[in-house]
Amino acid sequence: MSAAPDLVIGVLLPDVLGTYSDAGNAVVLAQRARWRGIEANVLHLSADTTPPAGCDIYLLGGGEDAAQLFAIEWLAGHKALLRSLSDTATTFAVCAGLQILGHTLTDEQGRNHDGLGLLDLTTAPRRRRAVGEVITRCELPGVGLLTGFENHRGATTLGAGVRPLGQVLSGVGNGATSSGGRGEGAVTDRVVATYLHGPVLARNPALADHLLCRVTGHRFPDADLPDLPDLPDLPDLRRAYLSKTPRRHARFLAHRTPRS
Ligand code: GLN
Numbered sequence: 472m473s474a475a476p477d478l479v480i481g482v483l484l485p486d487v488l489g490t491y492s493d494a495g496n497a498v499v500l501a502q503r504a505r506w507r508g509i510e511a512n513v514l515h516l517s518a519d520t521t522p523p524a525g526c527d528i529y530l531l532g533g534g535e536d537a538a539q540l541f542a543i544e545w546l547a548g549h550k551a552l553l554r555s556l557s558d559t560a561t562t563f564a565v566c567a568g569l570q571i572l573g574h575t576l577t578d579e580q581g582r583n584h585d586g587l588g589l590l591d592l593t594t595a596p597r598r599r600r601a602v603g604e605v606i607t608r609c610e611l612p613g614v615g616l617l618t619g620f621e622n623h624r625g626a627t628t629l630g631a632g633v634r635p636l637g638q639v640l641s642g643v644g645n646g647a648t649s650s651g652g653r654g655e656g657a658v659t660d661r662v663v664a665t666y667l668h669g670p671v672l673a674r675n676p677a678l679a680d681h682l683l684c685r686v687t688g689h690r691f692p693d694a695d696l697p698d699l700p701d702l703p704d705l706p707d708l709r710r711a712y713l714s715k716t717p718r719r720h721a722r723f724l725a726h727r728t729p730r731s
Contacts, residue, residue, distance in 0.1 A: 493532030531568025619667025
């Protein structure tokens with residue numbers, strides 16, 4: 472019998488919130504953990520399963536408005552899981568995943584829907600959909616610039632109980648100026664949430680390592696990584712994405728780009 476894994480990653484509702492391939496974030500987390508000698512297991516917890524409450528980290532991805540209302544109902548029906556999301560586990564949520572963790576969601580007809588209330592934020596439709604490449608300056612220490620793409624109608628207003636994940640250099644992000652500045656995403660002690668797809672952890676390995684650090688309590692310097700001769704040169708790919716920024720933001724490109 473094989474030993475219990477050190478790290479269990481639960482991908483919540485990949486069949487419902489899987490429109491933007493955000494489940495790829497689990498692949499990145501698990502592989503970067505394994506490269507550091509951590510045994511990692513990924514569980515795909517689709518709508519027809521009873522989700523375990525004991526995963527170390529749960530991932531939520533993006534999806535359509537109807538899909539995210541279903542996701543709220545499904546998650547609200549699994550109380551032990553919800554307690555774990557609120558009290559013990561780490562959650563990494565993308566776009567619809569971010570929105571459903573908030574207090575309320577307003578739909579395009581102006582109807583309010585209760586969210587799960589794990590994040591102090593609310594979401595309401597923008598006039599126009601936000602679609603395109605985004606670059607932010609991440610506020611988590613050591614993470615640097617984030618690159619990703621956004622595709623959402625919702626604009627999110629942060630309350631005092633969360634802080635933004637980053638400040639938008641290019642793109643829309645949370646898109647609600649009433650919440651102050653040009654914030655993107657939301658962070659608490661238990662949750663890191665963002666509008667960025669990519670998958671965002673593939674484009675931004677330093678954010679993946681931040682999550683691993685949260686979950687394991689260890690910092691993971693790049694020097695821990697093996698040589699990766701068979702992979703494309705990820706720092707070059709990052710530079711290519713980051714170079715899509717308007718010229719007025721080019722000075723931020725001087726930031727150190729973490730290795731792969
Ligand atoms: N349906 C939500 C919106 O349009 C979220 C979209 C997404 O997850 N990319 O705002």
